[in-house]
Amino acid sequence: MFEIIPAIDLLNGQCVRLKQGRYNAETVYSDNPLAIAKQWEAQGGKRLHIVDLDGARTGLPKNVAIIKAIAQGISIPIQVGGGIRNFDLIKELIDCGVNRIILGTTAVKNPNLLGEICKRFGEQIAVAIDTKKGLVATEGWTQVSKKDTLTLAKEAIELGVKRFIYTDITRDGMLEGPNLESIKEFISGVSVPVIASGGVSSKKDIEDLKTTGAEGCVVGKALYEGKIKLEEIV
Numbered sequence: 001m002f003e004i005i006p007a008i009d010l011l012n013g014q015c016v017r018l019k020q021g022r023y024n025a026e027t028v029y030s031d032n033p034l035a036i037a038k039q040w041e042a043q044g045g046k047r048l049h050i051v052d053l054d055g056a057r058t059g060l061p062k063n064v065a066i067i068k069a070i071a072q073g074i075s076i077p078i079q080v081g082g083g084i085r086n087f088d089l090i091k092e093l094i095d096c097g098v099n100r101i102i103l104g105t106t107a108v109k110n111p112n113l114l115g116e117i118c119k120r121f122g123e124q125i126a127v128a129i130d131t132k133k134g135l136v137a138t139e140g141w142t143q144v145s146k147k148d149t150l151t152l153a154k155e156a157i158e159l160g161v162k163r164f165i166y167t168d169i170t171r172d173g174m175l176e177g178p179n180l181e182s183i184k185e186f187i188s189g190v191s192v193p194v195i196a197s198g199g200v201s202s203k204k205d206i207e208d209l210k211t212t213g214a215e216g217c218v219v220g221k222a223l224y225e226g227k228i229k230l231e232e233i234v
Contacts, residue, residue, distance in 0.1 A: 002206075002209075002210050002214070002215070002216055002217075003046060003047055003195070003215065003216030003217075004045070004046075004206060004216065004217060004219060004230070004233055004234055005045070005046075005047050005048065005049045005079075005195065005216055005217065005218045005219065006040040006045050006048055006049065006218075006219055006220075006223055006230060007048075007049045007050075007051070007197075007218050007219065007220035007223075008033055008036055008037060008040075008048060008049070008050045008051075008070070009050075009051045009053055009220065010033055010050065010051065010052050010053060010054070010063040010066060010067070010082075011023075011026060011053040011054060012054065012062070013031065013033075013062075013063060013066060014028050014029075014030065014031045014033070015028070015029050015030040015031070015032075015033045015036050016028050016029060016053070017029065017220055017221045017224060018053070020169055020170060021130075021137075021169050023053070023057065027224075029224045033063075033066050033070065034066070034069050034070055034073050037050075037070045037073065037074050037078075038073065038074060040223075040230060041074045041075070041076050043229075043230040043231040043234070044230060044231050044234035045076060045230060045234065046076055046077075046234070047076055047077045047078065047079065047099075047216075048070070048074070048076065048077075048078045048079070049078075049079055049165075049197075049218045050067060050070065050078055050079070050080045050081075050082075051080075051081050051082040051102075052064070052067065052080070052081070052082030052083055052084075053082060054082070054083070055082040055083020055084065056081070056082040056083050056104070056105075057083075058083065059083050059085055059105070060083060061082060061083040061084065061089065063082075064089075064092075064093075067080055067093065067096075067098065068093075068096045068097075071093075071096050071097035071098050072096065072097055077099030077100065078097075078098055078099055078100075079098075079099060079100035079101070079102055079126065079165075080093060080098050080100070080101060080102060081101070081102030081103070081104060081126075081128055081165075082102075082104075083105075084101055084102070084103060084106075085103075085105065085106045085110075085113075086113075087116075087117065087120070090117060090121060090125075094121070094124060099124070100123075100124055100125070100126055100163075101121065101124060101125055101126070102126045102127070102128050102165055103117070103125060103126070103127050103128065104127070104128040104130060104138060105138040107127045107128075107152065107156055107161070108136055108138050108145050108147060108152060109138065111155060111156075111159060114127075114156065114159050114160075114161070115159040115160060118159055118160030118161055118162075119160060122160070122162065123162050123163075125160075125161065125162070125163075126161070126162075126163040126164065126165055126195075127153075127156050127161045127163075127164050127165070128164070128165045128167065129149050129152065129153055129164050129165070129166045129167070129186070130167045130169055131149045131166070131167065131168055131169065131182070131186075132144050132168075132169045132170065133170075134148050134149060134182075135147065135148055135149070136148070136149055136152050137169055149166075149186060150186065150189045150190070153186070153189070153190050154189075154190070157190060157191065157192060161192065162192050162193075163192055163193045163194070163195070163215075164186075164190065164192065164193075164194045164195070165194075165195045165197055165218065166183060166186050166187075166194050166195070166196055166197065166214075167196075167197040167198040167218075168182055168183070168198045168199065169198065171198040171199030176199050176201065177199050177200075177201055177202075177205050177208075178196060178198060178199040178200055178205055178208070178209060178217075179198070179199065180208055180209070180212060183196050183209070183212045183214060184212045184213070187212055187213045187214060188213070193215040194213070194214050194215060195214060195215055195216045195217065195218060196209050196212065196214040196216075196217045196218070197217065197218035198218075200217055200218070200219045200220075200222055200228070201221075201222045201227055201228075202222070202227060202228065203228060203232075203233055206219075206228075206233060
């Protein structure tokens with residue numbers, strides 16, 4: 001079953017979207033993220049994708065209270081990423097009802113910790129592969145590492161990672177369609193489920209993504225701009 005996952009990006013307590021991950025290119029859609037979460041649930045969303053953008057950039061999540069309120073205020077599962085870099089916070093979020101934790105920078109910078117986290121939390125951990133021209137970006141996409149995406153992914157699988165969320169940064173927030181070739185190439189190179197993200201702008205994009213072998217896709221700006229109606233595509 002292909003999952004269509006609405007995104008909620010949190011910055012300074014508000015629900016926003018960025019263009020290509022640039023913090024100086026933000027659009028604020030709501031100052032009530034819980035209301036947005038309830039809206040996507042009511043329209044048939046089966047899971048939500050929540051990113052603490054403050055946390056992604058600084059490594060110190062600022063929107064934890066909002067994330068907990070969403071986890072407890074809706075009945076569908078949520079996956080959460082952005083600056084989550086230690087055991088205590090992972091456990092705290094899971095105990096509050098978060099279904100899946102997404103690690104990004106930690107996976108690149110601290111593989112030993114990633115291995116320990118996977119041992120303890122198993123299927124509840126996913127790794128974000130945020131790619132720019134084939135290389136992995138970290139620190140809220142502000143730094144590009146020298147590691148290519150497939151090398152990092154294969155190392156992560158060896159450490160126990162069971163799922164990836166793959167984003168082509170150049171497409172994110174641009175409404176130009178996903179990079180189907182790079183998604184297919186990545187999926188064929190790994191042996192675990194992959195959720196695609198970045199650039200989804202129409203129902204056709206979602207149909208195209210279904211053919212890549214992806215487990216699902218994250219949809220952000222297209223929903224907020226009304227280009228896609230969630231109840232129609234779910």
